[in-house]
Amino acid sequence: MCCCFLLFIACTGCGGSKSVEETPPSELTASAEERKEPLPVPVLQPPDPFDVPEIDELDTEANWIDRPVRNGLVLLRESQSKEKVLGSVVDALKARNDSPDSNALILSSLGKLPENEEADYAARIDRHVGGDLGSTNPIMISTSAEFDILGLTGFGLFSFGRDLEPFATSETVEKWQTSTDRMLDKVVLRDDLVWSDGEPITAYDIAFTYKVIMDPRVPVPAVRSGTDQLRWVEAYDDRTVVFFHKEPLATNVWNINFPVLPKHVYEKTWEADPTLKDSEEHVQLEQAPVCGGPYEIVERKRGQQIVLRRRESWSSVRGKQVRDRPYFKEVRFRIIEDPNTTLLALRKGEIHEMILQPEQWMTQTVGSDFYERNTKVTAPEWVSFHFGWNIDTIFFRDRRVRRAMSYAFNHDEMLEELCYSLYDPCTGIFHPGAWMASTKKFKPYKQDLDKAEALLDESGWIDSNNDGIRDKEIDGRTVPFEFSIVVNQQPLRIAICTLLKENLDQIGIRLNVRPVESTVLQDLTLNRKFQAYLGGWGSGTDPDTSENLWKTGAMRNFCNYSNPEVDRLYAEGRQEFDRGKRAEKYGRIQEILYDDQPYTWLYWRNSFYGFSKEVRGYVFSPRGPYHYSPGFGSLWKPQQE
Amino acid sequence: MATYLLRRILLGLVTLVVITLLVYGLARSMPGNPLTVQLGESDPSRKLNPEDQQRMLEIYGLDKPWPVGYVQWISKVIQGDLGRSITRKQPVTRLIGERIGPTVLISGTALFLTWFLAIPLGLYASARGGQIDERFTGLVLYALYSFPTFVAALFLQIIFAVWLRDTPWELPLFGMSDLSSDAPFFDRCVDVGWHAILPITCQTYVVLAYNSRFIKANLEEVVRQDYIRTARAKGAGPWRVLVHHAFRNTLIPLVTLLGLSLPALVGGSVIIEQIFTWPGMGRLFFESIRERDYPTIMGLTLMFSVLTLVGQLLADILYSIVDPRVNVE
Numbered sequence: 001m002c003c004c005f006l007l008f009i010a011c012t013g014c015g016g017s018k019s020v021e022e023t024p025p026s027e028l029t030a031s032a033e034e035r036k037e038p039l040p041v042p043v044l045q046p047p048d049p050f051d052v053p054e055i056d057e058l059d060t061e062a063n064w065i066d067r068p069v070r071n072g073l074v075l076l077r078e079s080q081s082k083e084k085v086l087g088s089v090v091d092a093l094k095a096r097n098d099s100p101d102s103n104a105l106i107l108s109s110l111g112k113l114p115e116n117e118e119a120d121y122a123a124r125i126d127r128h129v130g131g132d133l134g135s136t137n138p139i140m141i142s143t144s145a146e147f148d149i150l151g152l153t154g155f156g157l158f159s160f161g162r163d164l165e166p167f168a169t170s171e172t173v174e175k176w177q178t179s180t181d182r183m184l185d186k187v188v189l190r191d192d193l194v195w196s197d198g199e200p201i202t203a204y205d206i207a208f209t210y211k212v213i214m215d216p217r218v219p220v221p222a223v224r225s226g227t228d229q230l231r232w233v234e235a236y237d238d239r240t241v242v243f244f245h246k247e248p249l250a251t252n253v254w255n256i257n258f259p260v261l262p263k264h265v266y267e268k269t270w271e272a273d274p275t276l277k278d279s280e281e282h283v284q285l286e287q288a289p290v291c292g293g294p295y296e297i298v299e300r301k302r303g304q305q306i307v308l309r310r311r312e313s314w315s316s317v318r319g320k321q322v323r324d325r326p327y328f329k330e331v332r333f334r335i336i337e338d339p340n341t342t343l344l345a346l347r348k349g350e351i352h353e354m355i356l357q358p359e360q361w362m363t364q365t366v367g368s369d370f371y372e373r374n375t376k377v378t379a380p381e382w383v384s385f386h387f388g389w390n391i392d393t394i395f396f397r398d399r400r401v402r403r404a405m406s407y408a409f410n411h412d413e414m415l416e417e418l419c420y421s422l423y424d425p426c427t428g429i430f431h432p433g434a435w436m437a438s439t440k441k442f443k444p445y446k447q448d449l450d451k452a453e454a455l456l457d458e459s460g461w462i463d464s465n466n467d468g469i470r471d472k473e474i475d476g477r478t479v480p481f482e483f484s485i486v487v488n489q490q491p492l493r494i495a496i497c498t499l500l501k502e503n504l505d506q507i508g509i510r511l512n513v514r515p516v517e518s519t520v521l522q523d524l525t526l527n528r529k530f531q532a533y534l535g536g537w538g539s540g541t542d543p544d545t546s547e548n549l550w551k552t553g554a555m556r557n558f559c560n561y562s563n564p565e566v567d568r569l570y571a572e573g574r575q576e577f578d579r580g581k582r583a584e585k586y587g588r589i590q591e592i593l594y595d596d597q598p599y600t601w602l603y604w605r606n607s608f609y610g611f612s613k614e615v616r617g618y619v620f621s622p623r624g625p626y627h628y629s630p631g632f633g634s635l636w637k638p639q640q641e
Numbered sequence: 642m643a644t645y646l647l648r649r650i651l652l653g654l655v656t657l658v659v660i661t662l663l664v665y666g667l668a669r670s671m672p673g674n675p676l677t678v679q680l681g682e683s684d685p686s687r688k689l690n691p692e693d694q695q696r697m698l699e700i701y702g703l704d705k706p707w708p709v710g711y712v713q714w715i716s717k718v719i720q721g722d723l724g725r726s727i728t729r730k731q732p733v734t735r736l737i738g739e740r741i742g743p744t745v746l747i748s749g750t751a752l753f754l755t756w757f758l759a760i761p762l763g764l765y766a767s768a769r770g771g772q773i774d775e776r777f778t779g780l781v782l783y784a785l786y787s788f789p790t791f792v793a794a795l796f797l798q799i800i801f802a803v804w805l806r807d808t809p810w811e812l813p814l815f816g817m818s819d820l821s822s823d824a825p826f827f828d829r830c831v832d833v834g835w836h837a838i839l840p841i842t843c844q845t846y847v848v849l850a851y852n853s854r855f856i857k858a859n860l861e862e863v864v865r866q867d868y869i870r871t872a873r874a875k876g877a878g879p880w881r882v883l884v885h886h887a888f889r890n891t892l893i894p895l896v897t898l899l900g901l902s903l904p905a906l907v908g909g910s911v912i913i914e915q916i917f918t919w920p921g922m923g924r925l926f927f928e929s930i931r932e933r934d935y936p937t938i939m940g941l942t943l944m945f946s947v948l949t950l951v952g953q954l955l956a957d958i959l960y961s962i963v964d965p966r967v968n969v970e
Contacts, residue, residue, distance in 0.1 A: 142679045219700045277730035303920030523673035
């Protein structure tokens with residue numbers, strides 16, 4: 001998953017060509033003509049062509065500032081050295097995770113990195129993945145499973161730690177600099193990087209990938225977002241690449257996060273088959289891609305498993321060790337879709353880790369049969385769930401009505417009865433522990449039917465005809481307060497909506513719960529064809545990613561929320577480089593949204609994981625145990641005694 | 642016969658066009674498209690702007706109305722091209738090719754076992770009708786018939802993969818093979834066979850129960866006929882009467898059932914494949930519908946439709962073989 005969280009840089013090369021305008025209109029359009037359906041916008045020209053300056057000119061004018069180049073594993077080791085270990089490994093292995101104390105003990109003792117020769121470098125780990133890969137091509141990825149695997153096999157220049165602070169990774173980068181005007185980022189690659197086929201990894205690979213991603217004929221799904229904010233990427237030599245930004249923004253660092261393709265492989269095939277999937281060469285590459293990360297794919301059985309093997313050429317070059325060896329020699333991703341089978345596989349020792357469902361945590365992982373080989377841990381994760389109210393409907397235009405919804409819902413019953421007290425209440429868009437969260441302490445909404453009724457009365461929703469349902473005269477027509485909520489077909493989510501229905505019944509509102517398939521739910525929300533829905537969001541690495549949820553007209557602003565102040569604060573937050581000042585702006589956004597209640601926030605869903613007792617080194621970030629640096633890189637198995 | 646075949650084939654082609662047109666229209670009319678699924682990620686930072694969405698729809702050929710899309714699809718099919726899977730990034734024919742082997746291994750073996758066991762069980766039940774042993778067998782078969790597959794699968798997994806772990810009776814929990822592709826061919830075959838035991842068991846037992854009761858019911862109808870009484874009066878033994886005189890006359894409904902099971906041979910089972918992580922057609926079809934992967938949905942629909950029509954045609958031809966009174970002309 002590093003791909004998502006590693007900030008991949010890319011450089012490539014137009015060799016000596018310095019002017020983008022001089023770039024030939026391109027081979028790309030020729031192929032498009034062959035398809036008889038030419039697609040717009042030639043790739044190789046940015047929207048506002050400019051002369052790419054010489055590197056000397058850049059160095060003279062840019063006034064470079066050095067940026068952090070770090071190793072995630074070293075950072076973790078340093079932070080662990082300052083933490084107190086709560087008990088011995090033996091105690092932790094014996095413990096049953098039935099209280100916060102035992103959870104802390106397990107995390108503290110079994111999460112430690114290995115000392116000296118403690119780790120078994122010949123070990124294999126079997127990881128669980130819930131679905132097959134659509135693609136192994138680094139720029140075609142879109143699902144979590146693809147990000148997980150490509151994170152181990154892909155080449156990246158950037159990453160971030162548990163605090164979500166970005167840095168260039170010292171495993172691939174020698175130096176990272178930003179110009180004082182924040183319009184340029186310059187990266188110097190290490191000189192000991194090779195692809196799995198033995199060819200050197202150079203800055204030209206990065207610039208080449210940028211061009212491929214921006215080629216309108218290439219069906220790039222998720223990776224283009226962010227990369228399309230770059231003005232240009234130029235490789236000046238094998239090791240130096242410069243990213244040109246369109247604007248000086250605090251978020252620029254995330255825009256240079258894209259996966260890298262081996263130029264020597266794809267430059268021969270890209271023009272002939274810009275879909276990157278149809279030709280025989282691309283079909284072969286899907287099966288056995290050329291990898292730039294610490295692992296390479298050695299076997300791919302579709303629908304069953306993907307086997308990765310450690311690349312010795314990653315850590316050792318010309319007989320000299322240049323990087324830390326990954327702890328596992330082999331990583332097998334076992335594809336299991338059924339949650340019951342997955343848990344049986346963990347109990348049997350056929351996989352070494354899995355995400356546990358809340359029901360599994362509560363009822364199926366408490367006995368000796370589970371603890372014989374495994375243990376389990378939980379940690380906070382910045383994933384929240386909510387009811388979303390469509391503000392463009394006649395029901396939810398008025399803020400008082402949305403507040404009434406939040407007061408009507410029995411939050412305590414949901415948290416205690418339906419969620420087994422496993423989750424914390426959620427009050428807004430940022431987790432209380434996040435740097436961007438408001439310093440104000442928001443009071444979680446509690447059920448108060450009197451207050452809810454008063455707010456509804458105030459907003460004109462009264463039972464005028466004594467039929468037990470509130471109504472309101474709108475445009476000369478009496479409209480009863482009856483609406484539908486769409487929800488994914490998951491038992492817990494349906495139960496939460498049913499609880500809301502029961503609560504609203506008590507205050508004269510009729511709710512119809514409509515469980516739908518996930519794709520249908522997605523379609524209804526994207527097209528705003530709903531009155532209310534139940535959904536959830538994970539956290540981006542930067543608070544600016546939430547603009548997509550709240551800015552007027554943004555794609556995922558499903559509720560049609562619009563507030564000029566929020567729009568302005570997001571714009572200002574992007575342009576502010578001081579973290580403290582940025583936090584004030586995002587905190588203010590959180591306060592406004594708490595007042596406006598476009599969502600009724602429900603709960604923060606924590607991480608729940610089952611791990612084999614053979615595995616150590618799991619450390620959780622706000623994005624779970626893997627999706628940061630070192631993430632999976634910190635897991636290890638001890639030597640067999 | 643040739644005229645009959647030609648007529649049936651022409652009728653089959655028209656049926657195929659109607660089926661595929663309907664399925665294509667329905668699939669394209671379902672809410673969402675392949676991009677909707679990609680946008681369903683919970684990470685708000687992963688997004689696709691409207692221009693990129695339009696660009697992707699153009700690349701996938703989904704920017705045109707569905708009737709146009711159908712004409713494009715069927716034109717390619719006539720040229721032998723089933724198109725490319727949108728989500729799996731490979732040709733649909735290759736996808737089907739990869740999945741058909743594992744599916745037939747499970748379904749074919751289950752089908753063989755079903756009939757191999759159902760016919761003697763049906764004959765036995767008919768011969769011993771009303772006896773205690775027959776009633777007990779009937780009870781067991783009814784119990785099996787009403788036992789949900791997903792529950793049986795879970796029980797079998799717990800018993801054979803977990804409880805009997807490290808014993809000679811241990812069976813694999815999931816998957817199709819634990820060996821790498823460079824292992825000896827024979828070893829891999831044995832490994833796959835070993836992994837197939839539980840899925841085959843699950844796929845067999847329900848159909849076995851149904852088919853054996855079906856045979857018994859048909860036999861009970863036939864044994865009341867006059868010609869059976871005649872056969873007995875002529876001195877034929879009970880088994881000879883049952884097998885040679887009665888059973889042969891129950892073959893027509895059996896042939897119909899057999900003909901209809903041809904598409905099921907490659908259709909796979911979503912539930913069994915999902916529980917045992919078996920890479921078969923059922924999962925592929927299910928996933929392609931969820932992902933709105935239209936080329937894959939249509940490729941599979943076409944294949945199932947062709948097999949249904951072929952199965953029916955074969956059954957009709959077989960009627961004339963098992964019953965000389967039936968003339969295909």
